[in-house]
Amino acid sequence: MTHHVLDMPIDEAQVRALRINDTATLRQTLFGIRDATQIHLFDRGRRTAMDLKGHAVIHTAPNVRKVERSTEHPAGYAPICIGTTTSDRMERFTQPLMEREGVRLIIGKGGLRDGSSQAFAQLGGAYLAIVGGTAALETTWIERIEEVDLDDLNPESLWRFSIRDFGPLLVAMDSHGGSLYRTVQADNAARRAEVLASLGVKA
């Protein structure tokens, strides 16, 4: 188990060095993306001028306060509370996010499915698990909201954050076909019969 400190953006070799059960801390830049953001980007043909190549996205829709633009708040938003949401709903966007936008890392909770595992293997990507429901802590890892796009979708806009030591995060799906979720789910399914028997349920 290795701990990786990653200055974003990263290249393919860096993402391929990540293995499940490793941990990673991200620095510099992180993008925020969500259901509506990706529905508009990939189903409705909208584009963004933001360059996501080699970057990490977190499945998020933050709590923000609208403020005057300043050096401290270049996008006109002050962060209040920034955390993560359940990734599974956004499963089908992993491939286009990597193929079209060049994203290397997805941060979220609850994991993604086999389609994402295949995209990570083919294109060089990984899924980093953050602890869901711990946004107060994660907000302390965010420095500023640097830029916002597709803001008609607010709070599901495309956000660019500057970050300080964002992590440690757990490498839960890697580019070598490894997925902690798949392993755990197989283990859980194997226990089902025994648990039902202990409850007196007839097979």
Add this chain to the structure above:
Amino acid sequence: MNIDLLAVEEAAKMLYIRALKMLPPDIKDGLGRLQQAETGATAQSILGTMVRNIAVAEETDNLLCQDTGIPIYNITIGRDVQVDGFELQQAIRRGCARATREHPLRSSVVHPLTRRNEHTSCGIGVPVIHIGFDETPETLTLEMIPKGSGSENGSFLRMAIPAEGVDAIKTFVIDCVLAAGGKTCPPTIVGVGLGGTSDLVVALAKRAATRALGSRCADPDGAALEAELSQAVNRLGVGPQGLGGDATAFAVQVELAATHITMNPIAVNMQCHSARRARATFAPAGLSYGF
């Protein structure tokens, strides 16, 4: 006792913010118990992060979770309380919108077809307001629950039949916990509704999922089932965040109602580990806040 509706509006606002920032003591204690029992290393680390987050939220006066949820207000009106029911609902709505604008909070509420967000946490039929009555003299209580979507998406209904018996109930609960996996932000409170009609059974599951930890189903058979299923789900190995471990659920909690001779309805609704709720009580002595 006459109810001051301006005070209700203010309480509805305060409750939303308070619920988002402060976890009830029973949930904090529950996390402590799960930490003590947990044997998995990854699971221990995740539970530790959850406990640390509660402290950070309190120190920084911030929201525990980014998800402001669907706002739910459960109102209980005691005896000898004079209040205009329609105006009471309007006051709660105004308080909910004010919390969203004035804090500000992320409005997580959209129209189901247009997906338009009014940025008030309000919309058609939202906040969800339930009004009930009890015999407590001169008391009005407002319970506020910001219901997070990760766990709310883990909601299930099965209209089983009598021939399937209690086995169907146990199997359904186990399979729902497995299907939810890490998506509902475990450890969860697994709320189980039994009996009634299709709409009532889902409402019962929600009531069960949002009850305080340590409370028991009033029906003795329901309480026995709670104890049995609480043990069982933590042998499935789902663990915190679905990454494996013992701590899959704080508890399985059951609420039930009588049902039809031909029916055996089962509903499951889950509450995430950030099991937020806040309570305001209006009484002749004044207004008090709790959980």
